[in-house]
Amino acid sequence: MDxxxxxxxxxxxxxxxxxxxxxxxxLAEHQCRVGEGTPxxxxxxxxxxxLRKAAFADLTPWDKVWLARHPxxxxxxxxxxRLFPDLIELKGDRCFADDPALIGGVCEFDGRxxxxxxxxxxxxxAENIRRSFGMMHxxxxxxxxxxxxxxxxxxxxxxxxxxxxxxYPGKGAEERGQAQAIAxxxxxxxxxxxxxxxxxxxxGGSGGALALSVCxxxxxxxxxxxxxxxxxxxxxxxxxxxxxxxxxxxVMELTAxxxxxxxxxxxxxxxxxxxxxDFNYVCSQIxxxxxxxxxxxxxxxxxxxxxxxxxxxxxxxxxxxRQRTEQE
Amino acid sequence: MNIFTRRRKELEAFxxxxxxxxxxxxxxxxxxxxxxxxxxxxxxxxxxxLQENLYVCPDCGFHIRIGARERISxxxxxxxxxxxxxxxxxxxxPGYSEKLDKARxxxxxxxxxxxxxxxxxxxxxxxxxxxxxFMMGSMGxxxxxxxVRTVEGAIRRHLPLVIFTTSGGARMxxxxxxxxxxxxxxxxxxxxxxxxxxxxxxxxxxxxxGVSASFAMLADIILAEPxxxxxxxxxxxIASTVxxxxxxxxxxxxxxxxxGFVDRIVDRRDLKDELGVLLSLHERRPLxx
Ligand SMILES: [Zn+2]
Numbered sequence: 001m002d003x004x005x006x007x008x009x010x011x012x013x014x015x016x017x018x019x020x021x022x023x024x025x026x027l028a029e030h031q032c033r034v035g036e037g038t039p040x041x042x043x044x045x046x047x048x049x050x051l052r053k054a055a056f057a058d059l060t061p062w063d064k065v066w067l068a069r070h071p072x073x074x075x076x077x078x079x080x081x082r083l084f085p086d087l088i089e090l091k092g093d094r095c096f097a098d099d100p101a102l103i104g105g106v107c108e109f110d111g112r113x114x115x116x117x118x119x120x121x122x123x124x125x126a127e128n129i130r131r132s133f134g135m136m137h138x139x140x141x142x143x144x145x146x147x148x149x150x151x152x153x154x155x156x157x158x159x160x161x162x163x164x165x166x167x168y169p170g171k172g173a174e175e176r177g178q179a180q181a182i183a184x185x186x187x188x189x190x191x192x193x194x195x196x197x198x199x200x201x202x203x204g205g206s207g208g209a210l211a212l213s214v215c216x217x218x219x220x221x222x223x224x225x226x227x228x229x230x231x232x233x234x235x236x237x238x239x240x241x242x243x244x245x246x247x248x249x250x251v252m253e254l255t256a257x258x259x260x261x262x263x264x265x266x267x268x269x270x271x272x273x274x275x276x277x278d279f280n281y282v283c284s285q286i287x288x289x290x291x292x293x294x295x296x297x298x299x300x301x302x303x304x305x306x307x308x309x310x311x312x313x314x315x316x317x318x319x320x321x322r323q324r325t326e327q328e
Numbered sequence: 329m330n331i332f333t334r335r336r337k338e339l340e341a342f343x344x345x346x347x348x349x350x351x352x353x354x355x356x357x358x359x360x361x362x363x364x365x366x367x368x369x370x371x372x373x374x375x376x377x378l379q380e381n382l383y384v385c386p387d388c389g390f391h392i393r394i395g396a397r398e399r400i401s402x403x404x405x406x407x408x409x410x411x412x413x414x415x416x417x418x419x420x421x422p423g424y425s426e427k428l429d430k431a432r433x434x435x436x437x438x439x440x441x442x443x444x445x446x447x448x449x450x451x452x453x454x455x456x457x458x459x460x461x462f463m464m465g466s467m468g469x470x471x472x473x474x475x476v477r478t479v480e481g482a483i484r485r486h487l488p489l490v491i492f493t494t495s496g497g498a499r500m501x502x503x504x505x506x507x508x509x510x511x512x513x514x515x516x517x518x519x520x521x522x523x524x525x526x527x528x529x530x531x532x533x534x535x536x537x538g539v540s541a542s543f544a545m546l547a548d549i550i551l552a553e554p555x556x557x558x559x560x561x562x563x564x565x566i567a568s569t570v571x572x573x574x575x576x577x578x579x580x581x582x583x584x585x586x587x588g589f590v591d592r593i594v595d596r597r598d599l600k601d602e603l604g605v606l607l608s609l610h611e612r613r614p615l616x617x
Contacts, residue, residue, distance in 0.1 A: 167541075169561030170570045174579060177589045179540035179560040183514060187546055190515035191522070206498075207510055207541045207560075214511050228498050228507040233565075238500050251421065252503055264504055313515035314476065317469075317505045 017063040020055035024048050056273050059223065061249040068202040068225045069165075072276045076103060076118035076134075076161045076201065082283045083290075084109060084116050090147060092139075096176060099140030100131045101168070104147045106156070110291050112298075115151035117144050117212060118161035121202075134203075135168035138181035141211055145188050148196075155302070157195040157294055160212040165230055167208030182211045189214035190313050193306045195297035197290060200224045200256075200265070202275075216309055217293045219267045220256040221275060221282065226265070227254035264317050366390050382596045391553045391596055393533055395435060396442040396459035399492055403600050407455070409444040411477055416469040424501040431462045439470040440495070443478040445487070448600060451607040453490050454482040460494040460534070467539055468499030472509025475543060479516035482525055488607055489520060489527040493544040497537020510542035517546045526610040528603065531558050531581065531590065545589070549606060551599075552581035552590045 031044045059067070067073065080087055080103065089105040091098040103118045119136065122128030136144075144160075151158045167178055189196060189212075196215035204213070204226030220226060229237070231245040234252060259265045267289060275282045297305065363372040368390035378385075382402050383392040400407050415438045432438065440462035446455035456478045458465045475491070482489040498506040520527055529547035531540075534557035541560050544550075552558060559579035567574060577583045584590045594602050 167560065168569075169565045171566060171572060171574060171578070174559050174561065174566065175587055177545075177587065179536075179558075180545040180589055182541040182560070183510075183543070183545040186511050186514035186542060187518050187521075190511065191518040206507065207538055210507055210510055214515070226504065228500060228503050234500060254504070259504060262505065264508065310515050310519060313511055316512055317508050 017055050017059060018066065020051050024051055027051070052273050052277065061225070061252070061255055062231075062246040064223050064225050064255055065231055065245075065249050067223050067274060070276070073202055074275050074279055074282075075123050076120040076163055077123060078279070079161060079201065079283065079286070080116065080118060082279075083287060084114075087116055091143070093142035093146060095142055096139045097137075099137050099143055101134050101136045101164070102140040102143055104143055109159070110294060112294070113154070113156040114294075115147050115156055115158045116161070117147060117158060119164045119209070119212065121163055132168050134164040135166060136164065136208060136211075137168050137170075137173050138176040138178050141167075141178075141181035141185045144212060145185055148188060148192055152192055152194045152302075155194060157197065157297065158192070158215075159290065160196065160198045160215065161201055162198060162204050162209050162212050162226075163201040164205060164208050165203055166206040167211075182207050185211040186214055190310055191306045192309070193302035195294060195300075195305060196309070197293050197297075199269070199286060200226050205230050214309070214313060216297055216305070216312070217267070217289075218265045219269055219286075219289055220259065220265045221269045222256055222271045223274060224256055225249075225254040226256075226259055227252050262317060364392075367392065384596050389554065389595070391533065391555060393460055393494070395461055396437065396457040396492075399457045400442065400444075400446070400455070402596075403448065403603070404446040404455070405449060406447040407444050408446075409442060410481060411443055411474050413438065414470065414474060414477075415439060416473060421501040421503075427463060427501070435459055435462050437462055439474070440465045440467070441471050441474055443474050443481075445481070445485070446490070448604040448607065451488075451604055451611075452485075453488040453607055454478050454485070455490050455492075457492040458494045458539070460496075460532075463499065464496035465494045465539070466496055466499035466506070467509050468502040468506045469509065471499075472506070472512050475509075475513045476516045479513070479520050482527075483520060483523050486523075486525065486612075488525060488610055490530070490603065490607075491527070491543060491547070492530045492532055493535045493539055494532045495535060495537065495539035495544075497539060507538065510538045513543040514546060517543060526607075528606060530594075530599070530603075532556050534558070536560065536562065536579075549592075550590045551592050551594050551602075552584065553596060553599075554581060554593050556581040558584050558590070 027044050027048050031041055034040045084107045087105045087107040089103060101120060103120045106113060106115055119134050120131050121134035122131045148158055167182060198213050198215040198218045200220040202224050204224065206229050209226065231248040231252060232242045235244040235248040236242040256265065256268045260268055269282060269285045271278050271282050362375055364375055364378055365372045366385040366388060369385060369388040371387050373386065383394050437459055441456055441458045443456045446453055456475055479489060517527065527547045528549045528551065529544050531544055531550065531552040533553060533555065535544050536557065536559050540558060557579055558581060563574065563579065581590060581593050585593055
C-alpha cells in the first residue's frame with residue numbers, strides 16, 4: 001500500500017469501462033467547444049449516454065474495483081452534505097487524538113437525532129493525505145466506539161458509511177493497538193442497544209471496514225466492492241505477484257451482487273451509471289432505505305435490538321444448506 | 329464431487345496421515361532426526377530433552393512453535409475434544425482443496441484449531457488451541473465456527489474460556505466469509521461477557537491479522553509467550569508504508585507488554601501453574617464469606 005500515489009491502479013485498468021470513459025471525456029470536451037443547446041451538442045449528448053449505458057451494462061469485477069477507487073466517485077463528505085447537511089462534527093477519542101479518516105457527529109434525520117460515523121477518503125490529494133486515504137488509526141476506531149456508546153446512552157440510531165481500503169498499517173497504529181481497537185469495535189457494535197445501519201459506499205477492505213459493518217442492516221452500492229483484502233494484497237499473498245490483481249478480483253467474489261447472494265449484505269443501492277453520474281438518484285435511494293429501516297428498527301426495545309443483532313451475526317454468511325456438520 | 333468420492337478422499341487423507349505419523353516415528357530412530365536445533369541460538373538438543381523442556385531452548389530460552397496436540401498434552405490433566413470432525417465443506421477456490429489435504433496430512437487435524445473441555449487439576453474450562461502448522465493457523469469458516477461453538481459451550485456449561493492463538497490472519501481462499509469470522513467470534517464473546525464468564529487468551533508466535541484484531545485481543549486477561557510476534561499489519565506492509573526504522577522488538581510480546589496491550593508474558597514452563605491459579609481465582613463463589 002503506497003499512500004503517496006493516489007489510486008495507483010486507475011491508470012493500469014485495461015477494461016472496456018476505462019476506454020469508454022476516455023471516449024466520453026473526449027466527446028464532452030468537444031461538446032464544450034460546440035456550445036450547449038445546438039443540434040450538434042444534443043447529438044453528442046446522445047452519443048455519450050449510449051456509450052456510458054453500454055459500458056455500465058457489463059462491468060467486470062476489476063472494472064468495479066477501478067470504479068470504487070475512482071477520484072470522481074462521491075466520497076463520504078458528498079453524502080454527508082446531501083443526506084446529513086446539518087451534521088455537527090464531534091471529534092477525538094478522549095485518549096490520544098482525533099482521527100480525520102473518520103468523520104463522526106450528530107444531526108437530525110427524518111425528524112429524529114442520529115449519530116453518523118463515516119470513513120472519509122479525501123476529495124483532493126491534499127485532503128487525502130490529511131485523512132490518510134480513509135485508512136483509520138486506532139484512535140479512529142476508539143472515536144467510533146465513544147460516539148456509538150454515546151448514541152446508545154441517548155437512544156439515537158447509528159448510521160455508518162464505509163469506504164476504506166483497510167485500517168492504517170503503520171508504526172504508530174501498531175504501537176497504539178490497531179488490533180485491539182478493531183476487536184473492541186467489533187464486540188461493542190455486536191451488543192449495542194440502539195439501531196445500527198451500515199452502507200458500503202465504494203471500497204470495503206479487510207478488518208478496517210468490517211469494524212464499522214456490524215449492524216442491523218448492511219446496504220451496499222451496486223458498484224462498490226467489499227473483500228477480505230485488496231485484490232493487490234490478495235494476489236501478493238496467494239500468488240506472490242501483485243500484478244495479478246485483476247485476476248484476483250475475478251475470483252474474489254467482491255461485488256455487491258456476489259455478497260448479496262452469499263447473504264453477507266442485505267440490500268443493494270442501485271447506481272445504473274455509477275454514483276458519480278447518478279448522485280441524486282443514489283442519494284434518494286439511500287434516504288428511502290434509511291427511513292424505512294429506521295422506522296422498523298425504532299419499534300424494537302433496546303434489549304431486543306442487541307439480542308437480534310447477536311443472533312444475526314451468529315448466522316452471518318452461513319448458508320443454511322451448508323450448515324450441517326460433516327461427519328466422517 | 330459426490331459423497332462417495334469425498335469419503336474416499338477423506339479416507340485416503342486419513343491413511344496418509346497415519347503413514348506419516350508412522351514414518352515420523354521410524355525416522356525418530358535415525359540419529360539425524362534425533363536432534364533438533366534451536367531456531368534462535370542454533371544449539372542442537374535431543375528431541376526427548378526438548379520435549380521434556382516443553383520445546384523451550386534450555387540454553388537461550390527461545391520458545392519453539394508447537395502444534396495444538398503437543399500444547400494440549402503439555403497443559404491439560406484431562407481433555408475431551410468437541411466438534412472433532414466438524415468442518416465446513418471445502419470451497420472450490422482453485423488449488424484450495426489440495427492445500428487443505430496437504431495441511432491435513434501434515435498435522436492430522438481437520439483444520440487449524442482443536443477445541444474441547446479441559447482440566448488443569450480440578451479446574452474445568454473450555455479450551456481452544458490453534459495450530460500454526462495448518463496453513464499458518466489462518467481463520468476460515470471452520471475455525472470461526474469452532475471458536476463460536478467453544479464460546480457457546482462455555483456459556484452452556486458455565487465454564488471459563490481459554491484460547492491459545494497463533495495465526496497469520498484470515499484464510500484468503502475463503503474470501504469475505506473468512507473476514508466475517510472476526511465479527512462472529514467477537515459477537516460470541518460479547519455474549520460471554522454478558523454471562524460474566526472469564527476468558528483468558530494466550531498469544532503465541534505468531535498472532536497477527538484478523539485473529540489478533542478479534543478474539544485474541546478481547547480476553548479479560550491476555551497472556552503472551554516470550555518473543556511471540558503479535559500485531560495487526562505485517563512488518564513488510566508497514567515498512568513499505570511508513571519508510572521509517574522499526575524497532576528491533578517491534579510487534580514482539582515484550583513490545584506489546586510495554587505499550588499496555590498484554591497483561592503478562594509467561595514462560596511456557598510456568599504456564600500450566602499460572603493458568604491454574606488464574607482459573608481458581610475466577611471460580612464463582614459468594615462474596616465476602
Ligand atoms: Zn536457543
